[in-house]
Amino acid sequence: MAVIIVILVTIMVFSAMRLLPGDPLEIFIGQSAGMGQMTEDVKEQLRHEYGLDKSPVIQYFDWIGGVLRGDLGRSITYRDSVGTLMAERFPITLHIGLVAFVLGNIIGIAMGIIAALRRGSWMDSLVTMLSYIGISIPVFWLGFLLMYVFGFHLKWLPISGYVSPFDDFWLSTKHIIMPVICIMITGLAVIARQTRSSVLEVSQQDYVRTAWSKGLPERAVVAKHILKNSLIPVVTLLGIGIGIIFGGSVLVEQVFAIPGIGRLLVTSVFQQDYVVVQSGVLVISFIVIMSNLIVDISYAWLDPRIRYG
Amino acid sequence: MKRLLLIILSVVVISALVFVGCGEPEETTTAPTTVPTTTPTTQPTTPGPVSGGTVRVINASGVNVMGYSLEQTPWDLFVLLCAVEKLVEYDENQELVPHLAESYSFNEAAKTISVKMREGIRFHDGSDCDADAIAWNFEHQVMNQRIGYLDQWDSLEVIDKYNFIIHYTGDYNNQLTVAWLWSPPIYSKMAFITAGGTIPENSDIEKSKDWARLNVSGTGPFKQGEFIRDVSLTMVRNDDYWGGTPYLDAIHYLFIPDPVTANLKMQAGEADFWFGPSIKDQLELEQAGLTRIEAQPSVWCLFPNIVNPDSKWHNKDLREAVEYALDKEGMAVSLGFGYYTAAKMVVPEGKEGYDPDWEGRSYDVDKAKDLLAKSGYDGETIKLMVLTGPNVDLATAVKRYLDDIGLNCEVDIADPGRFYGSVFGTSWDDLIIYSFGVMGSSLDSFHNNLGDQPLTRMAGWALPPDILDMSIESRTYADEADQIKAIGDIFMAISEDAYIIPIYKVANAYMASPYFHTTIGQESGFSQYWAKYWLEPR
Numbered sequence A: 001m002a003v004i005i006v007i008l009v010t011i012m013v014f015s016a017m018r019l020l021p022g023d024p025l026e027i028f029i030g031q032s033a034g035m036g037q038m039t040e041d042v043k044e045q046l047r048h049e050y051g052l053d054k055s056p057v058i059q060y061f062d063w064i065g066g067v068l069r070g071d072l073g074r075s076i077t078y079r080d081s082v083g084t085l086m087a088e089r090f091p092i093t094l095h096i097g098l099v100a101f102v103l104g105n106i107i108g109i110a111m112g113i114i115a116a117l118r119r120g121s122w123m124d125s126l127v128t129m130l131s132y133i134g135i136s137i138p139v140f141w142l143g144f145l146l147m148y149v150f151g152f153h154l155k156w157l158p159i160s161g162y163v164s165p166f167d168d169f170w171l172s173t174k175h176i177i178m179p180v181i182c183i184m185i186t187g188l189a190v191i192a193r194q195t196r197s198s199v200l201e202v203s204q205q206d207y208v209r210t211a212w213s214k215g216l217p218e219r220a221v222v223a224k225h226i227l228k229n230s231l232i233p234v235v236t237l238l239g240i241g242i243g244i245i246f247g248g249s250v251l252v253e254q255v256f257a258i259p260g261i262g263r264l265l266v267t268s269v270f271q272q273d274y275v276v277v278q279s280g281v282l283v284i285s286f287i288v289i290m291s292n293l294i295v296d297i298s299y300a301w302l303d304p305r306i307r308y309g
Numbered sequence B: 001m002k003r004l005l006l007i008i009l010s011v012v013v014i015s016a017l018v019f020v021g022c023g024e025p026e027e028t029t030t031a032p033t034t035v036p037t038t039t040p041t042t043q044p045t046t047p048g049p050v051s052g053g054t055v056r057v058i059n060a061s062g063v064n065v066m067g068y069s070l071e072q073t074p075w076d077l078f079v080l081l082c083a084v085e086k087l088v089e090y091d092e093n094q095e096l097v098p099h100l101a102e103s104y105s106f107n108e109a110a111k112t113i114s115v116k117m118r119e120g121i122r123f124h125d126g127s128d129c130d131a132d133a134i135a136w137n138f139e140h141q142v143m144n145q146r147i148g149y150l151d152q153w154d155s156l157e158v159i160d161k162y163n164f165i166i167h168y169t170g171d172y173n174n175q176l177t178v179a180w181l182w183s184p185p186i187y188s189k190m191a192f193i194t195a196g197g198t199i200p201e202n203s204d205i206e207k208s209k210d211w212a213r214l215n216v217s218g219t220g221p222f223k224q225g226e227f228i229r230d231v232s233l234t235m236v237r238n239d240d241y242w243g244g245t246p247y248l249d250a251i252h253y254l255f256i257p258d259p260v261t262a263n264l265k266m267q268a269g270e271a272d273f274w275f276g277p278s279i280k281d282q283l284e285l286e287q288a289g290l291t292r293i294e295a296q297p298s299v300w301c302l303f304p305n306i307v308n309p310d311s312k313w314h315n316k317d318l319r320e321a322v323e324y325a326l327d328k329e330g331m332a333v334s335l336g337f338g339y340y341t342a343a344k345m346v347v348p349e350g351k352e353g354y355d356p357d358w359e360g361r362s363y364d365v366d367k368a369k370d371l372l373a374k375s376g377y378d379g380e381t382i383k384l385m386v387l388t389g390p391n392v393d394l395a396t397a398v399k400r401y402l403d404d405i406g407l408n409c410e411v412d413i414a415d416p417g418r419f420y421g422s423v424f425g426t427s428w429d430d431l432i433i434y435s436f437g438v439m440g441s442s443l444d445s446f447h448n449n450l451g452d453q454p455l456t457r458m459a460g461w462a463l464p465p466d467i468l469d470m471s472i473e474s475r476t477y478a479d480e481a482d483q484i485k486a487i488g489d490i491f492m493a494i495s496e497d498a499y500i501i502p503i504y505k506v507a508n509a510y511m512a513s514p515y516f517h518t519t520i521g522q523e524s525g526f527s528q529y530w531a532k533y534w535l536e537p538r
Helices: A002-019 A024-031 A040-049 A056-068 A082-117 A122-136 A139-153 A169-203 A206-213 A218-255 A261-271 A274-302 B002-022 B074-080 B131-143 B176-182 B189-195 B205-214 B259-267 B279-287 B316-325 B328-336 B365-375 B391-404 B416-426 B442-449 B465-474 B480-496
Strands: B054-059 B088-090 B096-098 B101-107 B112-117 B153-160 B163-168 B222-228 B232-237 B250-255 B291-294 B298-304 B382-387 B409-414 B431-437 B501-506 B509-512 B516-518 B533-535
Touching (some): A002 A274, A056 A274, A082 A261, A122 A169, A139 B259, A206 A218, A218 A274, A261 A274, B096 B101, B101 B176, B112 B176, B222 B250, B259 B279, B316 B501, B328 B391, B382 B416, B431 B442
Parallel strands (some): B382 B431
Antiparallel strands (some): B222 B232, B232 B250
């Protein structure tokens, strides 16, 4: 199934890019205005060089053939191999995305549990309010707000940019705080809501009531009986969260001037740099599909009914 | 449960400590640690230029191709103009003067351009910038058809180490100086060749190209430091610069696509200079105490499609109706916040070719309606194409004025890909919003953009036959007075027939921190100007 989805994604992205009005070479020529003449001969030479003179079907199979051989193609805009571009940018998106994913899930699950266990208290109200804000707030707007408060006014954090943690860990940490908050906020809020309702539901089950009546300490009841059983729907969200992180990176990396996959995709879409967009989406879809596959497998560990079913 | 809360509390406390730790008064800069600080090294005792410091410059787009000129876009070269120079350059009075060349001269009888190079200039890699290197640069440009008027190119003859002659065919053409001596940036031949292998004869051209895409070796006042694609580019001072040691230690370019982010960085003191802020950003930053530096003006215009034989825009009455329908003064005031002025001609006021006595077409709704009726307009909706961004407001205003006279208008907002694809490739249906600016002389700018052999031809606009002849003839004048008269006649002909409909003149500007200065009057980011920028100690 996963393979079929990947193939479908490649066909959809390939077709969508071809259906866009405009020609990547014309865009390149437009940007080269002032740098010299571009005769029809040169244009055709470039068209041939990038395989754009072939029929779309042949272009598709050429691209897929290259991907299977490990060659993601060559960018018209950057004049470099897409593999190199992805290798430069992927660790950056992964760095910010992973931090956001881990923190967002830990905080989200913790908030959800607290809200459920203290149902009706001020903590529950606070978590509910914050999660609604988190779900509804536009990511780019939150980014500007954080920049304005923490970068411009308080001057605690640098407004934009990215520094590798291997070059300067503390500077890197300062740089990623605001982007991480922006990327994790939606997922965190959704997970908090889902965890709360899931924990509430499980808490009313007979076996939980039995555990309480046996006199088990709260920690044991929560950790062993409530938490593990209420995690299944939350785990489903974790797989979806990977997709949200890559989707969020498109906006966040643009706002914070971070040179990750998201920014590369935005630039390439505007330039109609076909191969970069196709390959970028292919890699992201592959990761999302693999994450969901792992999530599916983890169900069996969490729920013996699935394992033995 | 208490333990869980304790764990959460611990996480919050640790996070807060990290957060507070981040707030220590360190220098908050996005520059890599290897970049010099922004504090000038020499404290001035009297007002005036001082050496030292790194200027942090914001540019919206990054450099895609560094030193391989055959694949560069003007945006790439714009950033690299502190490192790469040309044979002739525009001086601060916007006149072409010899730069890497010591002198040049035309011989109309022999059909030659003789160029004498300045002696002793070296590229950043240490190799000589001599006639042989120039010949190599031209060989690439000609072979790949990257320079204009190739039909007149014959050959380049190297006379000795510092002298060469370009042989051309056909009549004298005053545009050859711009097309051949100013247009091509000059790169190091040796750096390119040795990048492909230490033995020049066995050099691998593909390796050289790969190297040149990520590296630049020119003759300019700054040479390449650290380049992180789409993040930053640091250009460090070239202490051996032939034009005198530059004041600045380095120029640190930050590539920031979002204008809100760029604005905040300027206000927060995380950047010193910003190329390309919108008028709103200029005003906001000016109010915040930053300096506004005006560059060359341009005129935003409506370009009707007059290439398509079936286009309704061949009708002069229709074109005139559009121009009379526009309240240019009103748009200039409301959209330009006092910095724009209504334009009567496509050439900016004050430039050669501008006729102050030409009345133009002032806002007159009745006249516009009469002309529209006379044109036989059938009520069909016309499309007004505009690039997404600040000009959408202008397009909306134009639409409103055209609707007022009964000309149904639909604004077509295009992303850069579709917009430039339409301008230079597939053409546009009716009207497009585009600008015309003058750099150097009006005649040169006209020929570069609108002439009979422009550097890149617009797909929907071309000179009508009568003006085409005037354009060709204007290239044959050697005398400056004749050139000025010729370009005046051309712009008047375009204005009289409303082939281009000017709206307002925009004073393009850059924003700079108050401690950023230059020793020259004109700041346009050209290589020789970068050597004259300096930072005041803070």
